Amino acid sequence: MRSAKVLVINLGALGTEITKNLVLSGVGSLSLIDSHIVGTQDLESQFFVSKDEVGTKRLDAAASRIQDMNPRVELNFDKDDFRTKPSSYFQQYNLIVATDLHSADIVKLNAISRRFSVPLFVAGLNGLSGYIFVDLIQFDATDEKLKSSMATPLKRLSQNREVIEVIEHFNEEQSKTFERIVTRNIYSPFEKMLKEGSLKGKLTRRQLKRLTNAVPLTLALFDYDDETSSLNAQDLREKATEKCVQLGLPVENLQQKYIEQFAEQAGLEFAPVAAVIGGAVAQDVINILGKKQSPLNNFIVLDAITLDMHIFEL
Numbered sequence: 001m002r003s004a005k006v007l008v009i010n011l012g013a014l015g016t017e018i019t020k021n022l023v024l025s026g027v028g029s030l031s032l033i034d035s036h037i038v039g040t041q042d043l044e045s046q047f048f049v050s051k052d053e054v055g056t057k058r059l060d061a062a063a064s065r066i067q068d069m070n071p072r073v074e075l076n077f078d079k080d081d082f083r084t085k086p087s088s089y090f091q092q093y094n095l096i097v098a099t100d101l102h103s104a105d106i107v108k109l110n111a112i113s114r115r116f117s118v119p120l121f122v123a124g125l126n127g128l129s130g131y132i133f134v135d136l137i138q139f140d141a142t143d144e145k146l147k148s149s150m151a152t153p154l155k156r157l158s159q160n161r162e163v164i165e166v167i168e169h170f171n172e173e174q175s176k177t178f179e180r181i182v183t184r185n186i187y188s189p190f191e192k193m194l195k196e197g198s199l200k201g202k203l204t205r206r207q208l209k210r211l212t213n214a215v216p217l218t219l220a221l222f223d224y225d226d227e228t229s230s231l232n233a234q235d236l237r238e239k240a241t242e243k244c245v246q247l248g249l250p251v252e253n254l255q256q257k258y259i260e261q262f263a264e265q266a267g268l269e270f271a272p273v274a275a276v277i278g279g280a281v282a283q284d285v286i287n288i289l290g291k292k293q294s295p296l297n298n299f300i301v302l303d304a305i306t307l308d309m310h311i312f313e314l
Helices: 014-026 040-043 059-069 087-092 102-117 192-195 205-212 214-224 233-247 258-267 271-289
Strands: 005-009 029-033 074-078 096-099 120-126 131-133 138-145 156-158 159-169 176-188 299-303 306-311
Touching: 005 014, 014 029, 014 040, 014 059, 014 096, 014 271, 040 271, 059 074, 059 156, 074 306, 087 102, 087 192, 087 233, 096 102, 102 131, 120 271, 131 192, 131 214, 131 271, 214 233, 214 258, 214 299, 233 258, 271 299
Parallel strands: 005 029, 005 096, 029 074, 096 120
Antiparallel strands: 120 131, 131 299, 138 176, 156 159, 159 176, 299 306
């Protein structure tokens, strides 16, 4: 944690929550890049800016408040548009967290992060829903548990997760034997997830019945890129239907109320949803930097109406 260099892209509601959690956790170096101006919508969804700072750069308004939370963290602020940076700019970081991006920008950033083997988190909000995409490329996580009567076998846990090593060690102080389990996680890039991601054969009938409409609708919104202002419920239904077919989900489960909600709330920031998604991202980043516990793999959707938070390997 103390030696890590982390980049956070955009300081909206999500970026604010993630930044707060990482700074308070004591990450070694945190760089923030954001070219946006403080608007009235920022006053409703985050706590680093005030109404007197509307019209100023978000980073100028937030910098001193962020630093005050933990003076021991090295902070760097960049008011350029991240899209103007050369690919080599991103190579210097141990991990990148990007928020509030359109799908085309995510695809480009993910290609860069993979080129330099830099772990990437992407998160966004759609009103009462939010998502997290994770691409660690390949990550070996270490967990420790008390050994039971049956030793943990080396085996494949899922399509993208496999136990590759189990080491026993005896704790003299507790007089117990523990297992140190190494699990290898393989990740898919964002573009492949959008085009080929599927849940066919991965869910039980009960899970399919309970699955929130927020999953296909979130993926459908990526097809709009930066044109969500012009979307309508009928067009969104057609795109969500296509995603249901791709994912292997029952099309008849799509509900009109969800479609209309997503059409109205695409890209909107609600502070409570930002707090949940931002907290989940920051906690996983902390786990990864400490190489503890198996990380999220690889797509997460929160439905704040049903309070469901689904994790999928797509």
